[in-house]
Amino acid sequence: MNIRDAATHGTLSTFALPWASNRSETSALTLRDWLAHLAKTGRLATIERPVALEHELAAIAKRLDGTQAAFFTQPGGKGVPVVSGFMSKRGWIAEALGVEEAGLLARFSAAVAQPVASRVVDRADAPCQEIVHTNGIDLHALLPIPTHSEHDNGPYITAGLVIARNPRTGVQNVSINRIQVHGPDRMAILLLPRHLYAFQRDAEAAGDALDVAIVIGVDPLTMLASQAITPIDHDELEIAGALHGAPLPVARCVTSGVHVPAFAEIVIEGRILPNVREPEGPFGEFPKYYSAKEAREVIEVTAVTHRRDPIFHTIVPAEMEHLLLGAIPREATLLAHLQRSHPAVKDVHLSVGGVCRYHLWVQFDKKREGEAKNVILCAFGAHYDIKQVVVVDTDVNVHDPAEIEWAIATRFQADRDLVVIAGAQGSPLDPSTTVGQPDDAPSHLQGVSAKMGLDATRPVVYPEHVFTRVRIPGQDTVDLHALVAADNSAFDAYVSRDHG
Structure with a gap:
C-alpha cells in the first residue's frame, strides 16, 4: 500500500504547511500526508519483513524512537500495516504545526482559545466509513493490535482517540485511554478521574451505557488537539479545527450519534456498559513502570469502520x-x-x-x-x-x-x-x-x-558580580563557518616543520 495515497473525498482548506504543500486542494490533511512527508525527508523507516505483534514490533519501534517513524508492512501476518513514532521529536511536532519550536506553545494556546466548530459530512465523504463491519466482529482478526511490554496482560490499543458525548449536555470529549482487547468484541478501558470518567459515571447512575468511538490513525494536529487540557464540555475536535485553520470534517458513527474525524483510518464503535467491570492490566505506563491489574470499565464493540486500506497507529508506551x-x-x-x-x-x-x-x-x-x-x-x-x-x-x-x-x-x-x-x-x-x-x-x-x-532564582539585589553569569563577549555572534578552515592542512604543515 502506498502511504501517499491521500483520500479523495471531501474538502478541507488548511494553513500552507510546508509538508502539505504538494497536496491537491481537495485532499484533507491526513495521517498519510504526514507519513509521506516523513518518508520524503528520510524520517520514515519501512520494515518490509514480517514481524511479531507480541513484543517484536514494539522493540523495533523503540529502537527507532526519536530518529525515524516505523512503518510495518507485515505485522503479525495481518493485511493492515502499523505505524509508530511519527510524533517522537519536539521539532517534528512544531514542523507539523508550521512553526519554529519556540512558537509551539503559543500556536497551540491560540487554537485552544479560538476553537473552530466541526463540519458534519455525509458517509460518502468520510473515508473512515468506506468499509463497515457490524456483524461477527473479531478485533483480533480485523486489526494488528500489538502487545508492547514484557509483562503487559495482552494486546492494547494505545493510540486510540476515545470520543464520547456528555449525557447531560451532548458536548463531546476526546481523550486517549489505554484499552486492553479482551475478546473479539470486548475491551477494558482505564478511566482516570477526568471528563470521560464523569460522562461514564453520569450514564451509569442512570443505568445507561455510554456510547463511545475509538478513532485510530489521525493526522498529527488532531492527535495533539486530543490532549488539550480544557474545562468540561469543550470538544477537542474543535481545537483540531483551529490548528488546521478550518472546520474539521466529521462523520456520524454508524451505531451512535458520536462524531468522528472523517479522514481517520479506523473507527471502533461501542458502548461502555453500566455496572460491569473486568480485570485489566498489568500495563507498562508512561512513568516507565507497570500499573497493577484492577477491575476496569468494559466496552462492548458495536461496529468497526475503516478505509479500504487502513493504517493502524500504535504508541509505544513511555517512549x-x-x-x-x-x-x-x-x-x-x-x-x-x-x-x-x-x-x-x-x-x-x-x-x-x-x-x-x-x-x-x-x-x-x-x-x-x-x-x-x-x-x-x-x-x-x-x-x-x-x-x-x-x-x-x-x-x-x-x-x-x-x-x-x-x-x-x-x-x-x-x-x-x-x-x-x-x-x-x-x-x-x-x-x-x-x-x-x-x-x-x-x-x-x-x-x-x-x-x-x-x-532556583538569584536574589533581586546582589553585590557586584556575585550572581552575574560568566560570558565571553562575542561568543554568541562569532561566525565559525567563516573562520574555521575546511581542512587541517595548516596544522599539519606547522607540526611537520623540521626543528632540528
Whole structure:
C-alpha cells in the first residue's frame, strides 16, 4: 500500500504547511500526508519483513524512537500495516504545526482559545466509513493490535482517540485511554478521574451505557488537539479545527450519534456498559513502570469502520511519542494558567526525566523576593500530576536539563528555597504514591503525593558580580563557518616543520 495515497473525498482548506504543500486542494490533511512527508525527508523507516505483534514490533519501534517513524508492512501476518513514532521529536511536532519550536506553545494556546466548530459530512465523504463491519466482529482478526511490554496482560490499543458525548449536555470529549482487547468484541478501558470518567459515571447512575468511538490513525494536529487540557464540555475536535485553520470534517458513527474525524483510518464503535467491570492490566505506563491489574470499565464493540486500506497507529508506551503528546498541550495550558496570575512567567517545560508529566521547569522574570514561591504554588494548583517545580531566572534555558541543574547548584539553598507540601493529590500512576497503601486501597486514597518546589532564582539585589553569569563577549555572534578552515592542512604543515 502506498502511504501517499491521500483520500479523495471531501474538502478541507488548511494553513500552507510546508509538508502539505504538494497536496491537491481537495485532499484533507491526513495521517498519510504526514507519513509521506516523513518518508520524503528520510524520517520514515519501512520494515518490509514480517514481524511479531507480541513484543517484536514494539522493540523495533523503540529502537527507532526519536530518529525515524516505523512503518510495518507485515505485522503479525495481518493485511493492515502499523505505524509508530511519527510524533517522537519536539521539532517534528512544531514542523507539523508550521512553526519554529519556540512558537509551539503559543500556536497551540491560540487554537485552544479560538476553537473552530466541526463540519458534519455525509458517509460518502468520510473515508473512515468506506468499509463497515457490524456483524461477527473479531478485533483480533480485523486489526494488528500489538502487545508492547514484557509483562503487559495482552494486546492494547494505545493510540486510540476515545470520543464520547456528555449525557447531560451532548458536548463531546476526546481523550486517549489505554484499552486492553479482551475478546473479539470486548475491551477494558482505564478511566482516570477526568471528563470521560464523569460522562461514564453520569450514564451509569442512570443505568445507561455510554456510547463511545475509538478513532485510530489521525493526522498529527488532531492527535495533539486530543490532549488539550480544557474545562468540561469543550470538544477537542474543535481545537483540531483551529490548528488546521478550518472546520474539521466529521462523520456520524454508524451505531451512535458520536462524531468522528472523517479522514481517520479506523473507527471502533461501542458502548461502555453500566455496572460491569473486568480485570485489566498489568500495563507498562508512561512513568516507565507497570500499573497493577484492577477491575476496569468494559466496552462492548458495536461496529468497526475503516478505509479500504487502513493504517493502524500504535504508541509505544513511555517512549517519546507518548511523552511528547502529553507534554506539549500540558505545557501550553500550564503556561497560560501561570501567566494569568504571574505575567512575568516567560516559558515552561515538562522534562523528559520527569516523564513529561511530573517535573515542571518555569522561567520567570523575578522582581520581588518571594514571588517564585507563589509561582510554585500556582503550578501545583494547575494540574494534579505536577510533583516537582523548579523556578529559574530568564537567563536559564528551561529546555536544557544541564542549565536547570546548574541553577539549582548555584542559586538554591534547601533551608531557604525549598517548598514541601504533604498529602496532596498526585498521579495515581506514580508508583511511589502507593507505598504504605494496601493493594486494594479505594480510589479516594490512590495517588496521594508530596509536592516539592525549588526556588532556583538569584536574589533581586546582589553585590557586584556575585550572581552575574560568566560570558565571553562575542561568543554568541562569532561566525565559525567563516573562520574555521575546511581542512587541517595548516596544522599539519606547522607540526611537520623540521626543528632540528
